[in-house]
Amino acid sequence: MVKVIGMDQSERTVTADTDLKVPPGTYVVSGLAVGGGEKDAPVYAPSVTSQEVTVGSGAGAAVKVEYGLLQTKISPETRVADDAASASLTSLVQGSDGRTTLTFSGGNPQITALKAGEILVLGPSSAAPEGHFGRVVSNDGTTVVTEPAAMQDVIQRGAFVFSKTIDLSAPGVVLPQGIRRLDEFEQCLAVDKTLAASGSGGSAAVGLTVRVSGTLCLSSEITLTTSFNVDKNLKPLPPDVNFNAKFKTGDKTNLKVTASANVTTPAGAAPFDFPALEVALLPISLGTYTVWTGPVPWVITPNIRVYVGAGGTVTAGVQFGFKADVEAGGGFFYDGKANRFTPKSTRTQTFIPDWPPLTSTLDLRAYISPSLELIINGLAGPFLRLDPYLRFKANIGSTVDWKLLAGLDLSTGITPLLGIALGYSTLLYNYEEQILSSSNTPNPGQTTTSAPGFAASGGMVVGPDDTVYVGSGNSVRAFANALVPKWTYNTSSSVLGVSRGDDGTIYAWDFGGTLYAINPDGTEKWKTDPLGNLEIRRVALTANGLVVTAGGNTVRTFSAANGAPGWSDDVGESVYSVVVDKSGNIWSNGSSSVRKHAPTGGVLATVAAPSSPGGMAMAPDGTIYVRTISNGVIQVSAVSPNATLKWSKSLSNTNNERAEADSLSEPAVGPDGTIYICGTPTDPKYTGSLFAVSPTAPTASLEVPKWIYTHFELCEATPAVGNNGQVYIVTNKTLRAVNASDGKLAWSVAAGNNDTESSPVFLTNKSVVAGTSSGLISVHAGGQLATGTWAREGGDANSSRRMK
Incomplete structure (x- = not known):
């Protein structure tokens, strides 16, 4: 085996007579011992360990490496x-x-x-x-x-060769506390470690924690070749050592860093420059391997040690992360006769950042890095350390200036081993580049931040300051514009939905039929007595200060100011949804009809229309679209503002098979009037799809939609229509953006296994926020919610269910 090493430390390995095409320059040709490994197996060694050859421009060069049997x-x-x-x-x-x-x-x-x-x-x-x-x-x-x-005291002439691809899933591998192997990914580890520092920076009393977590995928290879020789007087010489190792992190590597500090001084907040924190987790033992130099066994134990570290200056809190696909190799050749090390390295790297929220002033570097080391007969030996890291620098003041940099350190070394008195350590390579800054714009579909750890199952609404309010179990939670938790309001039962008034009041309703009014700071404004089995299914807000509810057989109203009951209409059948038109009239749909109510109460008109548990959407011209289910088949009915049925048709897909949906997702209306319905199959032989339906009256009894995008998943959340020509849906596994023009997928982001019924919301930075069973995720969309239409569940950004 012969390695050809260029001036840039690039390597090529040849095992036979080979013609290489290389640029002009000086190259080192190194021959490595081959064979051996088994007891008494022959070993062949080069007569000259390494030699230099110069390749000129337009001229080649020849080099010959001769091998002979190495007598032990x-x-x-x-x-x-x-x-x-x-x-x-x-x-x-x-x-x-x-x-x-x-x-x-x-x-x-x-x-x-x-x-x-x-x-x-x-x-x-x-x-x-x-x-x-x-x-x-x-x-x-x-x-x-x-x-x-010293090993040369044992072996006067001979060699051993160790070459191994490390397998983290092999029998006998022991993982330390804080690390576990992910069965769904080969060679991947889950790391979760919190570093804590406390101290005093001048007059500042400081408490700091840094949490490093995520997935670290590793594949590793090791080659160690050691040859021993004697001089002309038959005295043993220090061995020649050739150590090569390679790491590949893999594109599934996804590391997250969260830092928070509590800094107080008499003058207020002050930065804290904390020392570099590093914890070396216990080594991952990969078992032992025995190789031989003639009759002498050498027991070689490879270990992978994972380091978690951070350092910098922080005044508040920050969360950021990145995905990395890094391949780096390194090692050294030790010339025992000249007592000289020659380091070598190769590297490639790709960093994909998660968009960092701007919540602090800091200069923070954090990393999870693997180090590969060998132990030979109980002694420490060669090592290779790979540090892919992120450095986040932010200055938050009247203007925002921040930079996100990615870097890579690669170092190698050896502690006294094989009788070498000189320990060795060197940085092979350092690389750092800016990958994001305050002037950058994320790519559509790029995750910008997240808020994990809870189920976002009870609806979402967003305020003008980008605060996101979400129902989660028996609570309503508020998150600042970077999805940083602000407050939690506890309810008596599971929250079914949330809405927002013009004055900022958050309205929520739960499974027990209680209606809550919550101030923007999380304090209670008022709440009603529970209605019990007359649960509230949906809520609308009128312009004259009423909260309108649909539940049981009754449309009820309450005062938005204090929760006092107002008028109510008992319609004699189950009521599933309410909306408010531009004139203040209230519309409700029941199990067999759609009704128009006066703003002060009383039914003005009843329209017989196919109906069942489902929702309504209102177009700018006042047309009401009702999405219902009949024997598992989606039906869409259009009701005019004067309370007459315009048309009612069942949907078909392009193969004339029936189109199915569950009874939860309601329609959304785009700027051009197209109606969007997200379907979930009730029969396993049918597929879940997003349907785009034309607002014009169909000519056939079975309507073929404008287009169908099939997502093959469960979809219980209402679509949200952007002003950038895309429709956003949340299924039980993904957040997806679909082109409104042709129904083709623009991008998708994994959203976990969830059963959320929350329609996505939009932030002013053109991000879309989706709720999942494991929290919230924010993804750059490149657009915002379409206005003037019923663009999501509840119509507008506030989910008021009122057409303004």
């Missing part, structure tokens, strides 16, 4: 214990003076025959799983004391 020569003072002698070891204790005390069960003839000055080589055993070798200082037959010995 072991020093006569070496004593290699057989299996029985190694197994008789009962304990091994390393002293502070560098000496090792080994205790054996009595009677083994090899052990009792050891003399001072001889070198003992032990294979792996239960008492010494990594083996041992050392020069004997004393021996009483059962207790042997040794001191460190």
